[in-house]
Amino acid sequence: MKEKMNGFITAVHRERYEVRANGEDLYARLKAGIYYTDHCEEEFPTVGDNVELEYNPLGDCLIIKTMERKTAFSRKDPDVGMGEQIVAANFDYVFILMSLNYDFNLKRLERYLTVSWQSGGQPVIVLTKADIAEDTQEKLELVNQIALGVDVCVVSAVTGEGMEQLKNYLVPEKTTVFLGSSGVGKSTFTNYLLGKELMETGEIREDDSKGHHTTTHRQLFVMDNGARIIDTPGMRELGMWVVDDGIDFSFTDINDLIIQCRFSNCTHNGEPGCAVAQALKEGTLTEKRWKNYWKIQKESEFQAAKESRKQAVIKKKSNKKSRGEW
Ligand SMILES: Nc1nc2c(ncn2[C@@H]2O[C@H](COP(=O)(O)OP(=O)(O)OP(=O)(O)O)[C@@H](O)[C@H]2O)c(=O)[nH]1
Ligand SMILES: [Zn+2]
Numbered sequence: 595m596k597e598k599m600n601g602f603i604t605a606v607h608r609e610r611y612e613v614r615a616n617g618e619d620l621y622a623r624l625k626a627g628i629y630y631t632d633h634c635e636e637e638f639p640t641v642g643d644n645v646e647l648e649y650n651p652l653g654d655c656l657i658i659k660t661m662e663r664k665t666a667f668s669r670k671d672p673d674v675g676m677g678e679q680i681v682a683a684n685f686d687y688v689f690i691l692m693s694l695n696y697d698f699n700l701k702r703l704e705r706y707l708t709v710s711w712q713s714g715g716q717p718v719i720v721l722t723k724a725d726i727a728e729d730t731q732e733k734l735e736l737v738n739q740i741a742l743g744v745d746v747c748v749v750s751a752v753t754g755e756g757m758e759q760l761k762n763y764l765v766p767e768k769t770t771v772f773l774g775s776s777g778v779g780k781s782t783f784t785n786y787l788l789g790k791e792l793m794e795t796g797e798i799r800e801d802d803s804k805g806h807h808t809t810t811h812r813q814l815f816v817m818d819n820g821a822r823i824i825d826t827p828g829m830r831e832l833g834m835w836v837v838d839d840g841i842d843f844s845f846t847d848i849n850d851l852i853i854q855c856r857f858s859n860c861t862h863n864g865e866p867g868c869a870v871a872q873a874l875k876e877g878t879l880t881e882k883r884w885k886n887y888w889k890i891q892k893e894s895e896f897q898a899a900k901e902s903r904k905q906a907v908i909k910k911k912s913n914k915k916s917r918g919e920w
Contacts, residue, residue, distance in 0.1 A: 691774030
């Protein structure tokens with residue numbers, strides 16, 4: 595009888611998982627006879643998921659069950675018919691990070707709040723970079739107006755200001771996921787909480803294919819006190835209706851326009867009340883800039899679809915393999 599144990603996923607690689615079980619970090623794979631079958635009823639695990647494992651002292655453990663999720667961030671994948679993709683699961687709190695300087699944008703904050711409530715997690719607004727902020731008080735009042743019933747904290751990872759207030763959430767066994775646009779200081783904040791340099795921050799970062807600077811990993815860390823935190827690579831993964839991180843970074847003007855379109859699902863292709871069409875007509879938005887935005891938008895949709903298709907193929911192949919068709 596193989597020894598069974600429970601654990602939670604801390605990182606997902608191509609076909610390999612990092613799992614924390616009984617305080618130890620282990621590698622694991624999905625048990626093919628359970629996950630790669632036509633009648634598979636198990637969800638593929640994601641960061642934060644609780645799983646049941648068969649321990650293997652000689653190599654990778656085998657994941658045999660994904661426990662039911664209490665919360666999740668998902669992105670829809672209508673193009674590839676794969677339904678939902680879950681990008682993080684089982685968190686208790688969602689820290690919405692927004693910096694008090696250039697990144698400050700109430701419309702965007704509203705979107706992040708919506709996404710948080712939909713996930714089932716409890717949002718907490720964390721306004722970052724307090725040390726270099728001006729008019730913090732005014733901004734705080736504006737935030738409080740739209741964030742009724744949500745705790746708002748003003749922090750700085752440089753001076754440590756405000757970090758005490760967050761300790762109510764960063765407690766043993768509870769999981770907090772971080773959301774926020776690129777550059778708000780998620781990695782710096784994570785490093786601060788962990789008391790070490792685990793995440794690369796701003797200055798040193800690889801360029802991705804589109805030339806954006808982004809955090810590419812998604813990982814769950816356990817703090818010294820046992821609190822769990824998940825840093826996300828950005829909202830790009832949460833679907834296109836949410837402002838894409840990379841796009842948002844350089845096209846804030848267009849994102850602000852899109853929010854003003856009469857229909858929330860406006861395709862900006864001649865619908866009445868389209869704010870983009872209006873701006874193009876008035877010349878406040880140039881054709882060139884709009885085309886650029888569109889191109890990058892399509893590229894990132896294409897990348898996401900490609901990744902899903904790849905996953906579907908892996909699954910299909912494994913199904914065949916387990917039925918002995920190879
Ligand atoms: N003054 C000040 N600067 C900060 C603070 N937190 C982060 N920064 C700076 O802001 C820049 C971006 O910080 P990151 O932590 O890399 O931002 P991020 O949100 O992880 O960005 P992505 O990895 O692109 O998602 C860096 O230059 C940091 O040094 C803060 O509290 N105060
Ligand atoms: Zn429109």
